[in-house]
Amino acid sequence: MIQLADSIKNSKKFQTVKTIVNKLKSNGHVAFIVGGAVRDLYLGKSPEEFDIATSATPDEIQSVFEHTKSVGQSFGVMLVIVDSLSFEVATFRKDMKYEDGRHPVNVIYTKDQKEDVNRRDFTINGLMLDPDTAEIFDYCGGIQDIQSKKIRAIGIPEERFSEDYLRMLRAIRFSNKLNFQIEDETQKALYKHASNISSISVERIRDEITKIIQDKNPGKGIIQLSESGLLKCIIPEIESLKGVSQPVEFHPEGDVFRHTCLVLDMLDDDKKSNTELIYGALFHDVGKPDTFTETDRIRFNRHEYVGATITQKICKRLRFSNKQISHITSLVKEHMKFGNVEQMKKSTFKRFISIDNFEDHLALHKADCLGSHGNLSLYDYTLQRMGELQNEPIAPKPIITGDDLISLGLTPGPKFKAILSEIFDEQLEGNFHSKEEGIELAKTILSKQ
Structure with missing residues (x-):
């Protein structure tokens, strides 16, 4: 028997799962809370989810509860929905021969909970709990392995x-x-x-x-x-980071693999749930093996661009969405630009901090520094300069457009984009604020062409 905290016992989720178990019992079935939830409860943690195992078959589960959904009926798994909360309820089973490293050839339902435990993965996940009595049923030595801090099949x-x-x-x-x-x-x-x-x-x-x-x-x-x-x-590309030396004056921590692991660890805890950021950190130096040169010192020229190409291929292989691929690849491609922030003109700095998901770029830069030399001066400078610009529009709508250049007699062509970019830079620098001033500036630029 374990002592459950009041915050857990009185939670809606626990009370609901208890109701489901008791309803199965009142209909003549055996039922328990199982798996990782029991492990977490034993460790004094609040489970993220609760799963239930029962002697009831899928058809019997459907007959007991008003709202159910089959999520794996061939494996005896049903979803029971109570008060908008959903719980997986699985029939006790014993799996027979496996042929593909994932699916059993056939599944046999059983009334014996011990047989159900025997087909589970690890002892720490093989525990069963009666929510009424808080008694744990351990048929596989799971409690001992939790106490010994062991992962045992x-x-x-x-x-x-x-x-x-x-x-x-x-x-x-x-x-x-x-x-x-x-x-x-x-x-x-x-x-x-x-x-x-x-x-x-x-x-x-x-x-x-x-x-x-x-x-x-x-x-x-x-x-x-x-x-x-x-x-x-x-991901063999990450394995290849092992043994790739770095200049000790910037990377006293060791090779690229060691650095990458440290960067992952150095991400702020509240950022580690960010999927794109964590993969950006994992891949940020993946271009270093292919760009390694040793002249006056070890260098990795343009490794961020090479790395972005490699990252895109990895992300496609891992079947991330196009949006995720773009986000992760951008983190890799842009991560070296922080080295130039002190020299950036206002317009260049504004363009830099207005890129999509800049807060993730900033978080990666911070972790990159903490995972190497530990110097956060450029990170602090970036925050300071962003603070100084907080009352200015960072990414304003361009005052001068292509239509304005056409009205001045310029024919669309290769120069178009460069001229518009130059005018927009002047706008970001704060050198003009109205359409009239912008037109005059455009005339001046065009007169020099």
Whole structure:
């Protein structure tokens, strides 16, 4: 029996899941809260979600509850909806032979909760809880492994991983999230089967990687992925950062791989849930191996542009949306521009800080500095200068347009864009404020052409 905090016991979510369990029981079925929710409750944490396992079949679940939805009926999983809250309710089952590293050939329902536990992934996720009594049922040694801070596969590790190779990534995610060690036999099986991760869909892999690097120790997660052999199978471009030396005067922390892990860790905690930013941090120096030169010192000329091209290819491979690809690629492409902020004209600075999602560029720059030399002077300068401009429009609508140039007799052509850009720069600098002043400036520029 565990002691549940009042804040959890009295929460709408817990009370609702308790109602569902009790309704199943009152209809003659066995039911428990299962999985990660029980683990979190044992650790004194508030679960993000609650799952239920029951002896009731999908048809029986539908007969008990008014609002249900099938989300995996062939695997015995139903969604029960109560007061706008949704909970997965799964029938106890034992999985038979797996052929594709993900799906069982067939599923057999069972009335024995022990058999249901035996087909789950890790002991820490194999616990069952009676919400009425707060009694935990442990058929796999999960409590002992929680106390020992171990990630251990239930039963034979190779069999558990071969049933769903995504579990290899989940092992690393739980290890990283909970700061638990992966048990030796489980780790051996993980390392042995790492290359089989390629049999899993890209989307499922991407989502697990995202969960790993959005947690509180993203750098550690990347290191674990590398040590396991999974990283080179999923994002070999990051594995290639290992051993790429950097100039010690700017990067006393070590090679590019070490720096990348530190940058991930140095992102502010409230930024780590930002998917595009966390991947921007992961990929920001991915162009360095291809641009490495050593002259007066080690240099990576234009690595941000090379890196942006590589990043775009990786993101397409990982099947991010076009919007996400554009966002992540921009973070990589623009990250070196902070080195020039002190020399930027007002117009150039305004253009720079008006790029889409600039707050993410600023957050990446801060982490980039903290993950290397630690000097935040350019970050502080940027914030100071932005403060000085807070009463000025940063990205105003251009006063002078192409139609104005045409009215002055200029024919659209190659010069058009350059002249408009020059006039807009003068507007950003504050050198004119009206259409009339802009027209006069345009006439002056045209007279010099």
